[in-house]
Amino acid sequence: MLVNGDAAPAGELVKDTTTQGFRQDVIAESMNQPVLVDFWAPWCGPCKQLTPVIEKAVRDARGKVKLVKMNIDEHPAIAGQLGIQSIPAVIAFQRGQPVDGFMGAQPESQIKAFIDRIAGPAGPSPVEEVLAAAAEAAEQGDAAGASQLYAEVLAAEPENLTAIAGLARLHLDAGDLEGAKGFLAMVPEAKANDKAQDKAIAAIRAAIELAEQAASLGDTAGLEARIAADPNDHEARFDLAIALNAGGRRGEAVDQLIAIIKADRAWNDQAARKQLLQFFEAWGPMDEQSVAGRRKLSTVLFS
Incomplete structure (x- = not known):
């Protein structure tokens, strides 16, 4: 069962230490995995900038390293022994020895x-x-497993955009357009209109819009008859492309739109x-048809 996004509780990854605790918290612990020691003081502005950034980076590392913080106003001895003259200073310990470090506030990257x-x-x-397993289950046709x-x-991360998009896609693929729209509505308002936030959300939003367009078109026979009577009926050809895509005939949908572009690039x-x-x-x-379609579009536009 997924409990949270960390491999270890946050309290085990970040802690404060003292002069007396340094040997156990840093020297002994660094025999198991690297320990970063953050030397700081309450009056230090750059220290306050560094703290949330380095704590997040350590948690994101999921147990690869631990962070031990030492207030040099209360515990100056260790910093003095290491020759630290300015803060914030971060020293990495491995196998009981300092091996690397940096000074000053640094960006997360x-x-x-x-x-x-x-x-x-x-x-x-x-x-x-879990997301990778869900995507694999969906690809293999196990919609129930992927949904679970x-x-x-989402139980652990209610605003996880990949999971929201995945559930919306499952409902759309099952023909449940309203269900798909319901999951899309779960996207946080701050991100709802920002397609750059997550490609999966942008993709499912586009797919839902296409499904809504296709729902109003009916079958393709009437559109094909109009095109047979007038090959320059771009509106019918455009609608036919949407209907073909809704029916899973992606390559044919691309070809209909390419035909319009060849005939009249500026149409509508x-x-x-x-x-x-x-x-x-x-x-x-x-997607195979995306790659092929982009190639055809480039050929028309730049030939």
Whole structure:
């Protein structure tokens, strides 16, 4: 059962120490895994900037390293022995010895790189492992198993966008458009209109929009008859592309839109090109038809 996103409780990864506790908390503990010692003081502004960043980086490392904090106003001896003259200063200990360190507040990216250098990159988190298992179950057609795994993630992380998108996709694939829209509504308001926040959310939003468009079109026979009577009926060809996509005939949908672009690239404010891009977003960038469709679009636009 997934309890949270950390491999170990936060209290075991970050703690304060004293001069008396230093030998056990740092020297002895560094025999098991690297220990970062953060030397700080209450009056130090950069220390206050560093604290939340380094604590987050240590927790994200999921047990690869531990963080021990030492207030040098209350416990100056160790810092003096190590020759530390300015703070914040972070010293990494391995096998009882100081092996590396840095001074001053640092951005999260540099702290993570420091931890990776000391302890190696962290593996996938428990949440990431469950999400991967859910995606694999969905790909194999086990919708019930995938749904259960995504729900487990949401129980631990109610705003996990990948799990929300995964459940919405399962409902959409099952023909439950309203159910899919219901899960999409779970996206936090601050992220609801920001497609850059998560590609999976952007993809399912695009797929839902396409499904809603297709629902109003009916079958393809009437559209195909209109195109047979007038090959330049771009509106019918455009609607046919949407209907074909809804029926899983992605390659044919791409070809209909490419035909419009070849005939009249500017038609309806480049609607065919924009619709193709929405297809690619809904299918995902590595989908076989997305790759092939982008190639065809590039050939038309740049030949």
